[in-house]
Amino acid sequence: MKHTAVSLALSGLLAFTAVGCAVTRDQSTVGEYVDDATVTARVKARFADDPTVSALAISVETLRGTVQLSGFAKSSTERNRAAEIARGTPGVRTVKNDIAIRP
Template sequence: MKIAHALVAVAATFSLVQITGCAVARDQQTVGAYIDDATLTTRVKARFAENKTVSATSISVETLNGTVQLSGFAKSNEEKAMAETLAKSTSGVKSVRNDIVVR
C-alpha cells in the first residue's frame, strides 16, 4: 500500500511540473528566465567592480525579467548616476530601477 501511495505522489508531482513549466520562483519564473536574470545581475556587478567611481560592495543588484533594481548607499550623486548608467548600458538589460540612497 505504501508503494501505491508513493507512486501516486510521484505521478502528481510529475504532472505539476509539466503544468507549471518547472517554475523556480513564486511568480512562476521559468528556469531559463531565472538563469538569464542571474547572468544580468553578474554582468552589472562586474561592471561596478571594474569602475573606480562605483562601490560594488555598497550597492545591491537584483534582476527580474530583465529589469535591474539597484539599492543600497552611494557616497555621492555622481556615484548613484554612474551606477545607473553602467547598469543601463549592460547588454541584455531592459530597464533599470534606481533606488540607491545618497548618504
C-alpha cells in the same frame, strides 16, 4: 563509514543545487532565472571595474530584465554612474534606481 559521509555530502550538494535553481513566484521558466542571474553578475562585474562605483555598497537584483539597484552611494555622481552602467549592460531592459545617497 567513509561511503556514508560521501553519500551525505553528495545528497547535500544535490539538495543545494536543486534549491539554487528554484524559480521564484513571478518568473515563469528556469531559463529566465538563469538569464536574470547572468545579468546581475554582469552588472556587478562592471561595478567592480568602475572606480566611481562601490560594488560592495550597491546591491543588484534582476527580474525579467529589470534591474533594481539598492544600497548607499557617497554622491549623486556615484548613484547616477551605477544606473548608467546598469543601463549599458547587455540583457538589461530597464533600471529601477533605489540607491540612497549617504549624507
